[in-house]
């Protein structure tokens with residue numbers, strides 16, 4: 122956790138952007154000074170537990186985070202800064218309404234204006250490598266918010282390919298940048314399988330590639346290994362994160 126206490130924010134509005142994705146816009150005085158710019162900025166979100174209006178959040182002290190006593194700890198999940206607009210004072214987070222319906226997805230589905238949530242300082246280390254001769258961007262729908270910010274940050278003159286797995290055509294989104302986008306529809310297949318197949322059978326450009334990869338954890342592990350072992354990409358050129366675990 123960062124040394125800064127999480128910011129307590131409120132829902133301004135929410136919008137269904139595809140059948141399985143909802144965009145929640147957060148506002149609040151505590152957004153001042155938020156550093157949400159750049160590609161792939163990750164935040165911890167602190168959700169209230171049932172019966173609580175506001176999540177308990179720790180206070181930052183020089184001895185580390187100090188939690189309020191006598192209050193239940195919040196549910197904590199990781200999400201992506203989809204858009205931060207300092208002028209409008211708005212922070213957008215896009216939530217997949219997945220079938221597992223954990224507490225975070227359920228909160229997003231039901232979020233009403235005024236609802237409280239806590240947000241950590243953004244982190245993330247990905248930066249496009251100016252020496253890369255091509256870029257690969259690979260992910261599933263949980264990765265789409267980050268993919269959008271990654272594609273927007275890639276240099277237009279370097280070839281870029283994106284492989285993106287979503288449930289079906291209704292989950293495709295308009296994406297920025299000049300990358301060639303290959304949408305893969307999951308249908309009834311297990312998550313990650315069609316994505317792994319699409320990448321494994323793709324013809325990739327020759328040269329020094331850089332990869333951004335995220336999605337279901339087993340699929341990410343499998344594809345990372347494939348990119349390093351079978352495609353000969355450099356270890357530090359593959360930025361891979363498991364976002365969730367299929368059970």
Ligand SMILES: Cc1cc2nc3c(=O)[nH]c(=O)nc-3n(C[C@H](O)[C@H](O)[C@H](O)COP(=O)(O)OP(=O)(O)OC[C@H]3O[C@@H](n4cnc5c(N)ncnc54)[C@H](O)[C@@H]3O)c2cc1C
Pocket residue numbers: 163198199200201202215216217218219220221222223224225226227262263264266267362363364365366367368
């Ligand atoms: C760096 C990072 C950035 C992320 N950014 C985003 C983001 O911007 N938007 C977003 O929607 N998610 C994002 N995720 C993924 C998100 O954190 C997980 O999907 C999380 O598990 C959701 O929490 P939950 O409380 O809804 O479900 P949990 O309580 O964690 O899980 C409940 C059940 O749902 C299943 N499950 C969880 N996620 C999915 C899924 N996507 N599809 C199908 N089943 C699922 C689990 O296997 C489990 O059985 C990100 C994850 C990381 C690590």
